[in-house]
Amino acid sequence: MKMPEGFLWGGATAANQCEGAFNEDGRGLSTVDVIPFGPDRMPVSRGQRIMLDCEEGYQYPAHTAIDMYHHYKEDIALFAEMGFKCYRFSMAWTRILPNGDDDVPNEAGLKFYEDLIDECLKYGIEPLVTICHFDTPIALIKKYGGWKDRRMIDAFLKYCTVIFTRFKGKVKYWLTFNEINMLLHMPFMGAGLYFTEGEDAESIKYNAAHYEIVASAKAVKLAHELMPGSMVGCMLAAGQYNPWSCNPVDVFAAMEADKDNYFFIDAQARGAYPVWAWKRMERAGVKLDCTPEDLAVMKEGAVDFISFSYYCSRCMSGVPEIVEKHKKPGNAAISSLKNPYLEASEWGWQIDPLGLRVTMNTLYDRYQKPLFIVENGMGAADTVEEDGSIHDPYRVAYMRSHIEAMLAAVNEDGIPLLGYTMWGPIDIVSASTGEMRKRYGFIYVDKQNDGTGTMKRMKKDSFYWYQKVIATNGEDLA
Numbered sequence: 056m057k058m059p060e061g062f063l064w065g066g067a068t069a070a071n072q073c074e075g076a077f078n079e080d081g082r083g084l085s086t087v088d089v090i091p092f093g094p095d096r097m098p099v100s101r102g103q104r105i106m107l108d109c110e111e112g113y114q115y116p117a118h119t120a121i122d123m124y125h126h127y128k129e130d131i132a133l134f135a136e137m138g139f140k141c142y143r144f145s146m147a148w149t150r151i152l153p154n155g156d157d158d159v160p161n162e163a164g165l166k167f168y169e170d171l172i173d174e175c176l177k178y179g180i181e182p183l184v185t186i187c188h189f190d191t192p193i194a195l196i197k198k199y200g201g202w203k204d205r206r207m208i209d210a211f212l213k214y215c216t217v218i219f220t221r222f223k224g225k226v227k228y229w230l231t232f233n234e235i236n237m238l239l240h241m242p243f244m245g246a247g248l249y250f251t252e253g254e255d256a257e258s259i260k261y262n263a264a265h266y267e268i269v270a271s272a273k274a275v276k277l278a279h280e281l282m283p284g285s286m287v288g289c290m291l292a293a294g295q296y297n298p299w300s301c302n303p304v305d306v307f308a309a310m311e312a313d314k315d316n317y318f319f320i321d322a323q324a325r326g327a328y329p330v331w332a333w334k335r336m337e338r339a340g341v342k343l344d345c346t347p348e349d350l351a352v353m354k355e356g357a358v359d360f361i362s363f364s365y366y367c368s369r370c371m372s373g374v375p376e377i378v379e380k381h382k383k384p385g386n387a388a389i390s391s392l393k394n395p396y397l398e399a400s401e402w403g404w405q406i407d408p409l410g411l412r413v414t415m416n417t418l419y420d421r422y423q424k425p426l427f428i429v430e431n432g433m434g435a436a437d438t439v440e441e442d443g444s445i446h447d448p449y450r451v452a453y454m455r456s457h458i459e460a461m462l463a464a465v466n467e468d469g470i471p472l473l474g475y476t477m478w479g480p481i482d483i484v485s486a487s488t489g490e491m492r493k494r495y496g497f498i499y500v501d502k503q504n505d506g507t508g509t510m511k512r513m514k515k516d517s518f519y520w521y522q523k524v525i526a527t528n529g530e531d532l533a
């Protein structure tokens with residue numbers, strides 16, 4: 056089996072996890088810059104521990120990351136050597152509008168992305184741009200409280216107008232918000248939200264979600280006006296919930312858990328909230344600040360394609376004792392039970408390639424729009440041998456089994472799929488833990504958890520494997 060001609064093979068990164076240079080050339084401060092490494096990372100990401108500036112005694116991985124800001128030419132050359140047809144990256148909002156809503160954009164920021172895009176185009180690599188990947192400008196959090204406030208919509212549109220005008224003709228594929236459903240699970244990382252004593256967190260989260268959904272729809276409309284022929288997608292942190300057993304209460308619980316995530320994509324793909332969403336909000340006592348104009352905008356701004364990340368499936372039961380007993384420990388951003396049928400990575404992410412095929416079928420049945428897998432991969436610790444080689448058969452095994460599932464979904468189930476940009480083709484900072492040790496790359500970067508390292512880039516065994524996969528359009532996965 057192989058993929059159709061023109062299939063967009065490639066890799067994906069996010070600005071804050073690779074660029075570094077957090078305060079260079081006029082860049083403003085963003086949420087991701089103040090999310091520290093260590094035990095406070097999750098409380099800050101969740102909006103429970105308020106940190107709106109860099110504090111003494113903390114290490115902030117995004118400040119230097121892998122310094123792609125200064126290495127992008129070398130890195131894109133390596134992507135081209137692997138045969139990439141597509142590179143998904145995000146623009147840092149505050150590199151372009153340092154305060155989030157400046158009237159005059161920062162030319163140095165725009166120039167950086169222009170050079171990066173030109174570098175991709177030089178090799179025939181199609182850029183796929185995420186407009187907002189976990190980075191709300193701190194200045195807008197101080198001004199509005201982040202996406203708590205409707206005025207964020209205009210700020211976001213201002214940013215979109217600047218980048219659409221500048222990059223039209225060069226960038227065809229765009230994504231509005233990375234993993235928009237993460238807003239519910241990691242509200243500060245997802246939308247710059249934090250909560251103080253006595254605040255109604257549920258209402259704040261759903262209203263912020265609504266403002267992002269409206270902003271996304273307006274961005275789709277604007278993109279179509281300013282860049283005819285452009286394609287704009289939504290982006291879901293996917294991974295279907297399996298019922299713990301065939302007990303109907305488990306089946307129901309799994310369906311309900313899925314709805315937390317479909318809430319967003321249903322609205323972005325269909326241009327309207329599903330009926331159950333209104334009931335859910337009513338039950339939770341959420342008063343949604345939704346105007347008739349918002350509903351009209353949502354209708355007109357439905358997305359062109361559905362993109363998603365897939366790392367693992369999830370599992371849920373409707374029986375409280377089972378949930379208690381089998382709940383995954385630790386810091387998982389999205390809750391799940393431990394599925395006894397599946398192996399897991401060192402970080403406890405369960406490996407379920409068939410779940411990717413299930414997810415693809417479900418999403419296509421639900422929306423009838425082309426899909427794009429924009430993240431998939433395995434975080435693992437690597438060892439550099441004395442001769443500089445890096446043997447990573449575990450990574451190849453994970454990728455192979457998922458690409459097999461993807462090939463089956465396309466060839467045997469007939470699902471339209473635009474492309475596959477695996478996550479982290481080069482080692483970058485982990486979003487959930489802030490570690491460097493959790494590596495996804497085909498290219499190793501000499502940067503360690505404590506911030507030390509030469510930043511030297513080295514090819515792992517998997518580099519040559521992916522090169523062959525792309526060269527044969529997925530036919531040779533050996």
Ligand code: BGP
Nearest residue numbers: 069233234434484485486487488
């Ligand atoms: C997704 C994010 C990415 C990314 C990836 C892997 O949730 O969109 O930014 O990092 O997950 O997660 P982690 O880095 O925590 O291993």
